[in-house]
Amino acid sequence: MSEPAKQPVERKSLDDRNRMTELERLRHSSAHIMAAAVLRLWPEAMLDIGPPTEEGFYYDFDLPNHRFTPEDFPAIEAEMKKITKENHVFEKSLKTREEALAWFQSHNQKFKVERLGDIPEGEAISFFQSGEFTDLCAGPHVMRTGNVKAFKLLRVASAYYRGNEKNPQLQRLYGTAFPNKIELEAWLVAQEEAKKRDHRKIGREMELFTFDEDVGPGLPLWMPNGTVLIEELEKLAKETEFAAGYVRVRTPHLARESMYKLSGHLPYYADSMFPPMEMAETAEGVDLTQKKERYYLKAMNCPHHHKIFSAVPRSYRDLPLRLAEYGTCYRYEQSGELMGLMRVRSMQMNDAHIYCTPEQFADEFRAVNDMYLKYFKIFGLGKYLMRFSTHDPARLGQKFVNEPELWKQTEDMVRRVLQESGIEYIEVPNEAAFYGPKIDVQVWSVAGREFTIATNQVDFAVPRRFGLVYTTRENKDATPLCIHRAPLGTHERFIGFLIEHYAGNFPLWMAPEQVRVLPITDQQNDYARQIVAEYRAHGVRATLDGSSDKIGGKIRRAEVDKVNTMFIVGQKEQEAGAVAVRRHGKGDQGVKPNAEVLNALLEEIQQRA
């Protein structure tokens, strides 16, 4: 998998800012109003910057003698309200560098002085003033503070100055704003709804997974219902990959230090790996104080797979070789980065490595891409973005391996595949892995968080480090290209995402409990048991509700449990050899002969519809 790619912190050009949407403009103005309100309440506050974001806006403050808490929000909001009532004009003005500097120094705004230094020589230095509040700002803004009619402060957090963890942290106030109160209200309601879909909440309610302090942070325990999801996903992946000519391998969860030195992950990636197990075998047994042997838990599967490639001589006739494994990896993520299933320390990856010749590359890459699209269709995944990360020619030999020809060749091929398939993508220079370009697939959880859920990377460097070769038609040695791909990402993140995507209402083929049979009275218990046995014999996950509740209670519990399909059976159904079908969230589907229902469900499961 990829090395961490640094997001370049770039100042947006004036042109970019002018492209601000109307909503962003409103929110940016709201940030100014919030800063002005904070200055009225805490005149000693030092300001950094206040841009619009996807959900609203924020402004960063340094205020050593006061910690913002949500209790401050009403006072700040009231002051903001006052400022909107005062209806100041947002007035733009230009200052010379000296004037700007003098202004901020006299107002004791040291961050603004530093930000001033970022503006290239010769570029206009523009200010926006609304009432008594003046800010270094390229704009644009709404006309007047009174145009901001609906806003709300959301939370307070801290953020490193300029996003660099070496810098001190500022207090960041987050808020949001909308053109009117109705839209704001609707957004707040939608946020509440999104909370109900949180995978951590549904995971607990549906008993999909759990965490335990004694097991360790970021180490999920998959409960029986969650394990069903995992196994269904694996079944899908194995079928799909088998049809696409993959072969499966299995590798250990750890390896000696020497392999990670060979791969280049050590010492570079060491921070992200669990610390090594160190020991020596002596006549008395294992001595942990000696450090002769060092084993690491694997943080990626690539090196193990490379070793399988190199285990036997390979010919061009063997290529492409597609080695697939649901490999378990361990990454020592920083404690603060952990988040439910979306960010964990042990993960199972839908991994595969495709070794191919340069001539085969485009077809292989296209096939991988098609596999992504096939999966997205199965899961009804509409909103995603392909991020195509390329290298920066200026940094060849430093951040990127010095193979200008291979970079150009593979990037051109990837670009062509993307264009031909008509997929929406953005190209991000300077974010490739050191060994080649990559495509990450970003999706958005219902809560609006953005996640990279799948990845597809080209590697023309590491196979060489491992000395991987195949014999060409001309009977010469050549290094294969390698495609790392993980269309279903990791079980942890993918299932975390699916839980929120479906709000726990999984399609029949995945549903942990596909069918629950609800007898109306005890008289039907035997008939119900018979049905359960019949469906289980066909591989359908069916259970019986043998409780003493009335039918309304049984239905309610099955709905709450998000059981996909309910069979209600009373005397009528028993006599007719039928079941009354009810689907989760869809209500009564009518009484049908049992055999017909069984066939229809089996068909639906088969189709993964």
Place this chain on the structure above:
RNA sequence: GCCAACUUAGCUCAGUGGUAGAGCAAUGGUUUUGUAAACCAUCGGUCGUCGGUUCAAAUCCGACAGUUGGCUCCA
């Protein structure tokens, strides 16, 4: 890792220094019921852990652990 908040029964939450509470769930019984909650009873907690202050701590203080919101980093 950093900043902040939080941690009471399986779950959701009350309880601000004086004998631990509710609803749901669970268990037992009664009920035999036709498409989102039948009735009664019972069980269930060293109040995250360890230490401190106090006659007395769920409550005040400290350390640690975990979780959450952000930052940094990523599948």
